[in-house]
Amino acid sequence: MLHTVNKSPFERNALESCLRLAKKGSAIILFEDGVYGAMAGTAKSDMVASRTGDYEFYVLGPDLAARGIAEDQIIGGVKVVDYGGFVDLAADKGTVQSWL
Amino acid sequence: MLHTVNKSPFERNALESCLRLAKKGSAIILFEDGVYGAMAGTAKSDMVASRTGDYEFYVLGPDLAARGIAEDQIIGGVKVVDYGGFVDLAADKGTVQSWL
Amino acid sequence: MAFEFDTEGVKKTFTFLNRKAPYGTIYALEVLETVLITAAFEQHANIVFIDDGVYQIKKGQDTKAVNMKNFLPTYGIIEMEKDDADEDEDIDMVWRIIVEKESMEARGLTEDDFKVGVEVLSSAELAEVLDQSDVVIGG
Amino acid sequence: MAFEFDTEGVKKTFTFLNRKAPYGTIYALEVLETVLITAAFEQHANIVFIDDGVYQIKKGQDTKAVNMKNFLPTYGIIEMEKDDADEDEDIDMVWRIIVEKESMEARGLTEDDFKVGVEVLSSAELAEVLDQSDVVIGG
Amino acid sequence: MKFALLVNEGPFTHQASDSAYLFAKAAIEKGHEVPRVFFYYDGVNNANKLSEPQADDRNLVKLWGALAKDHEVDLVVCVAAGMRRGIKDDILAEGFRISGLGQLIEAGLGTDRLVMFGD
Amino acid sequence: MKFALLVNEGPFTHQASDSAYLFAKAAIEKGHEVPRVFFYYDGVNNANKLSEPQADDRNLVKLWGALAKDHEVDLVVCVAAGMRRGIKDDILAEGFRISGLGQLIEAGLGTDRLVMFGD
Numbered sequence: 264m265l266h267t268v269n270k271s272p273f274e275r276n277a278l279e280s281c282l283r284l285a286k287k288g289s290a291i292i293l294f295e296d297g298v299y300g301a302m303a304g305t306a307k308s309d310m311v312a313s314r315t316g317d318y319e320f321y322v323l324g325p326d327l328a329a330r331g332i333a334e335d336q337i338i339g340g341v342k343v344v345d346y347g348g349f350v351d352l353a354a355d356k357g358t359v360q361s362w363l
Numbered sequence: 364m365l366h367t368v369n370k371s372p373f374e375r376n377a378l379e380s381c382l383r384l385a386k387k388g389s390a391i392i393l394f395e396d397g398v399y400g401a402m403a404g405t406a407k408s409d410m411v412a413s414r415t416g417d418y419e420f421y422v423l424g425p426d427l428a429a430r431g432i433a434e435d436q437i438i439g440g441v442k443v444v445d446y447g448g449f450v451d452l453a454a455d456k457g458t459v460q461s462w463l
Numbered sequence: 464m465a466f467e468f469d470t471e472g473v474k475k476t477f478t479f480l481n482r483k484a485p486y487g488t489i490y491a492l493e494v495l496e497t498v499l500i501t502a503a504f505e506q507h508a509n510i511v512f513i514d515d516g517v518y519q520i521k522k523g524q525d526t527k528a529v530n531m532k533n534f535l536p537t538y539g540i541i542e543m544e545k546d547d548a549d550e551d552e553d554i555d556m557v558w559r560i561i562v563e564k565e566s567m568e569a570r571g572l573t574e575d576d577f578k579v580g581v582e583v584l585s586s587a588e589l590a591e592v593l594d595q596s597d598v599v600i601g602g
Numbered sequence: 603m604a605f606e607f608d609t610e611g612v613k614k615t616f617t618f619l620n621r622k623a624p625y626g627t628i629y630a631l632e633v634l635e636t637v638l639i640t641a642a643f644e645q646h647a648n649i650v651f652i653d654d655g656v657y658q659i660k661k662g663q664d665t666k667a668v669n670m671k672n673f674l675p676t677y678g679i680i681e682m683e684k685d686d687a688d689e690d691e692d693i694d695m696v697w698r699i700i701v702e703k704e705s706m707e708a709r710g711l712t713e714d715d716f717k718v719g720v721e722v723l724s725s726a727e728l729a730e731v732l733d734q735s736d737v738v739i740g741g
Numbered sequence: 742m743k744f745a746l747l748v749n750e751g752p753f754t755h756q757a758s759d760s761a762y763l764f765a766k767a768a769i770e771k772g773h774e775v776p777r778v779f780f781y782y783d784g785v786n787n788a789n790k791l792s793e794p795q796a797d798d799r800n801l802v803k804l805w806g807a808l809a810k811d812h813e814v815d816l817v818v819c820v821a822a823g824m825r826r827g828i829k830d831d832i833l834a835e836g837f838r839i840s841g842l843g844q845l846i847e848a849g850l851g852t853d854r855l856v857m858f859g860d
Numbered sequence: 861m862k863f864a865l866l867v868n869e870g871p872f873t874h875q876a877s878d879s880a881y882l883f884a885k886a887a888i889e890k891g892h893e894v895p896r897v898f899f900y901y902d903g904v905n906n907a908n909k910l911s912e913p914q915a916d917d918r919n920l921v922k923l924w925g926a927l928a929k930d931h932e933v934d935l936v937v938c939v940a941a942g943m944r945r946g947i948k949d950d951i952l953a954e955g956f957r958i959s960g961l962g963q964l965i966e967a968g969l970g971t972d973r974l975v976m977f978g979d
Contacts, residue, residue, distance in 0.1 A: 264594055267975075269879070271623050271654050273709070275375055280482065280514055283565070283586050286594040295875045296626030299657065304710035325667030325882075329625045331660040331674075345667070346886035353883075353973055354861050354892070360480070360599040361976040363868065364733055367856075369760070371484050371515050373570070380621065380653055383704070383725050386733040395756045396487030399518065404571035425528030425763075429486050431521040431535075445528070446767035453764075453854055454742050454773070460619070460738040461857040463749065468895070468970025475969055489753050493901055493941060500961045504969065530759060532798050598968040600866065600976065607776070607851025614850055628872050632782055632822060639842045643850065669878060671917050737849040739747065739857065753944050754902045783873045786905070791946030802946070825872050827910030827921070832951060 265356035269295035269363065272307040277362040282310060287317045290356045292349060293341075294323035298330060303338045315340035323349060365456035369395035369463070372407040377462040382410060387417045390456045392449060393441075394423035398430060403438045415440035423449060474555070476507040478593060480601030481516030485534055486526065490601075491519045495537045497600055502544045505556050509592055510541060512581070513563040517570055520562075520577045535578055542579040563589050613694070615646040617732060619740030620655030624673055625665065630658045634676045636739055641683045644695050648731055649680060651720070652702040656709055659701075659716045674717055681718040702728050744768050745848035746778045749859025751786030752801035753794075758787050761858040762804055769812050777815040777848040778805070780837075782859065785823040788816070790834035806836035817844045863887050864967035865897045868978025870905030871920035872913070877906050880977040881923055888931050896934040896967040897924070899956075901978065904942040907935070909953035925955035936963045 266285045270277040278293075278300050285291060293301045293311075300311055301322040311320055320341040327334065327343065334343055344352070353359050366385045370377040378393075378400050385391060393401045393411075400411055401422040411420055420441040427434065427443065434443055444452065453459050479498050485491040501508050512519060519534065526533045545558040562581045567573070574583060584592065593599070618637050624630040640647050651658060658673065665672045684697040701720045706712070713722060723731065732738070746765055750757035765775045780787050792802045809816050816837040818828060823839055833839065849855045865884060869876035884894045899906050911921045928935050935956040937947060942958055952958065968974045 269626065269875075269977075271626070273376060274623070274654050276373060276514060284513065284563075284590050284593060286590045289594070295879060296623045296654070299623065299654070299709070302710060306708040306710075308710075326625070329663060329665040329668045329670065329672075330623070330657060331662035331664070333662070346882050347890055349883060350863075350887045350890050350892065353863070353887075353975055358596055358599060359973055359975045360478075360593065360596070361601070361978070363482075363601065363976065363978045369487065369756075369858075371487070374484070374515050376653060384652065384702075384729050384732060386729045389733070395760060396484045396515070399484065399515070399570070402571060406569040406571075408571075426486070429524060429526040429529045429531065429533075430484070430518060431523035431525070433523070446763050447771055449764060450744075450768045450771050450773065453744070453768075453856055458735055458738060459854055459856045460617075460732065460735070461740070461859070463621075463740060463857065463859040468966050470966055470969040473969045477965070477968065487756050489755075489901070496940060497900075497961055497964065500965050503962065504965050506965070506969070529756075530763065530799050531756070532795075598974045600964075600968070600974070607847050609847055609850040612850045616846070616849060626875050628782070628874075635821060636781075636842055636845065639846050642843065643846050645846070645850070668875075669882065669918050670875070671914075737855045739845075739849070739855070751902065751945065783870065783902070786945065789946035791948050791950060793943045793946065793948075795940075795944075798944075821914075824912045825914075825917075826870065826905065827908035827912070827951065829910050829912075831910060832946065 264289045265359045266291045267361045268297040271296040272300040281362045290319040292321040298326045312338045364389045365459045366391045367461045368397040371396040372400040381462045390419040392421040398426045401441045412438045475597035478509040478596035478599045482514040484515040485519045492534045507557045511561045513566045614736035617648040617735035617738045621653040623654040624658045646696045650700045652705045743774045743852035745852040745855045747857040748784040749782040751783045755860045757858040779845040780818045785828040788818045788837040802834045809836035862893045862971035864971040864974045866976040867903040868901040870902045876977040898964045899937045904947040907937045907956040921953045928955035
């Protein structure tokens with residue numbers, strides 16, 4: 264499965280719930296305000312950084328750029344993709360579940 | 364001042380931010396989905412229960428009733444008011460700040 | 464350009480993921496409308512309540528003073544659809560109404576608080592159910 | 603029924619509380635439009651960034667690939683309005699651009715990350731500022 | 742006392758418009774005035790006269806219009822927010838008018854309290 | 861592969877409609893099909909033809925309409941959600957049509973993936 268998270272982990276509980284209920288081995292893409300969850304060096308970075316062994320993490324590059332987050336500020340092990348990459352993930356990983 | 368919180372403390376950070384930034388002695392009213400913050404016996408009850416000495420807490424009765432929360436499930440020290448009571452608070456406590 | 468899909472004989476498992484509290488937003492009600500339509504298509508459905516979504520089925524809701532429609536009776540209809548599917552051997556449709564244990568307990572609720580009969584699953588058990596869904600719709 | 607208010611000589615302190623991240627929602631942009639109008643009324647204004655709102659003024663935003671308007675240049679206009687108010691003795695208007703230290707630090711940001719010059723206040727200091735506002739608008 | 746309200750969300754999806762309406766009604770019943778309600782962001786959708794809820798549901802567009810008529814409440818839709826979202830004179834419900842953001846600041850200056858409802 | 865999209869928010873206030881549009885465009889560029897986009901909840905507001913953003917801003921109503929025209933995307937607005945919110949034939953933009961929720965379930969059955977965008 265591909266899980267999508269579009270909310271900041273500081274504001275809402277979407278990422279937390281996703282990480283509790285996504286089966287290990289799933290892919291997770293962070294986009295829109297969800298990209299803040301992929302930033303290194305924040306009070307919430309550990310949510311993703313501590314689970315890179317359980318999930319494949321992706322983050323949407325255009326949403327990073329819009330928010331002024333450089334790729335070198337991203338947590339190690341999180342891959343940056345563009346919209347085409349998002350489509351590929353949705354095609355390749357099976358059912359898509361959006362954590363709205 | 365009167366601070367209003369309309370979000371569930373489980374879903375969003377509005378109550379947490381309000382409790383960090385509202386000056387001691389202020390009044391805080393919980394309404395809409397904010398009323399869940401006034402329920403006793405939940406994982407978030409302590410947010411309000413531990414601060415009843417710092418703030419005057421109120422909760423909107425019509426929103427409790429809509430959500431099936433009985434008044435005896437409310438944290439001690441939190442007063443239940445109706446819309447008229449909400450208006451009185453807005454009139455009496457000075458500037459109104461909404462934590463949307 | 465009313466597109467025609469060939470859905471003859473297609474059978475899928477739809478999961479309706481309810482994560483939002485009732486009344487503060489309309490998601491609870493409008494997801495319900497979608498669930499009911501699924502019955503007409505005779506599809507499998509998991510109606511899942513997690514996070515603040517567990518509050519949607521709390522007993523005793525009275526919306527008169529907020530001037531809104533009470534969503535609660537609609538869950539009774541969904542329970543009836545489920546019971547029909549369970550009992551009628553001609554209907555090839557499995558419906559499950561599921562509450563996540565962790566979400567329920569964090570909110571100080573027990574099974575007795577709910578308007579409808581539910582299966583209570585742990586996060587780990589629910590993760591398996593979600594993983595086997597074909598279509599996930601939620602709000 | 604275009605109502606006429608008597609606002610002659612009224613001077614208030616407006617606080618604009620920005621708590622939401624940019625682009626995921628439009629609040630950042632539409633609050634900005636309100637701030638700019640306040641200058642025309644020659645009112646005091648606190649433009650406050652807390653929680654994910656601190657991300658609104660992060661440098662280096664490039665919205666081309668998401669096909670949205672870049673909000674960032676507008677903050678430059680607000681800084682200009684503030685500077686005008688500070689420098690022109692004929693304008694009786696105090697504007698402050700404030701970031702909460704705790705929100706900034708939790709997000710791994712420092713003053714250097716911001717597009718505009720800001721006052722960094724602790725939660726306790728900011729609580730005093732908020733408490734002395736006459737009107738609070740935010741999103 | 743004079744209250745101005747700011748409504749940031751449309752009807753139905755969020756409870757904001759319901760809460761604001763019931764607050765305004767209670768304020769008027771208590772003898773206060775509500776000279777202006779300003780509709781901003783998605784709040785402009787409260788002025789869409791085509792809104793047609795189910796028969797057993799409340800119709801906020803009409804409720805606001807009736808409140809305006811009965812108690813001289815000035816319902817102002819932000820022109821810029823409305824343009825973006827397609828709320829224009831063509832579909833503007835009775836009791837509402839379209840004007841600029843200055844009307845919000847003016848309401849903040851001319852009343853005792855500005856109370857905001859939204860998401 | 862066939863993708864169906866579900867859009868739960870109107871343009872501007874949330875990024876959902878932008879993300880969905882850019883996802884659809886990228887899918888088509890990759891050679892996939894997007895036979896249907898279903899607009900539900902506040903998503904129905906994407907079909908308001910009166911929407912008139914500032915000149916330097918994107919116009920999602922028109923972008924969706926153009927995508928529908930160029931790539932045979934069926935843009936369906938939920939009738940019940942639209943009635944409540946005042947999105948009816950009177951103001952329906954080109955490329956959109958109004959129909960029932962069954963069209964969402966049908967899209968779920970008739971495509972390989974249903975991808976949801978919202979708040």
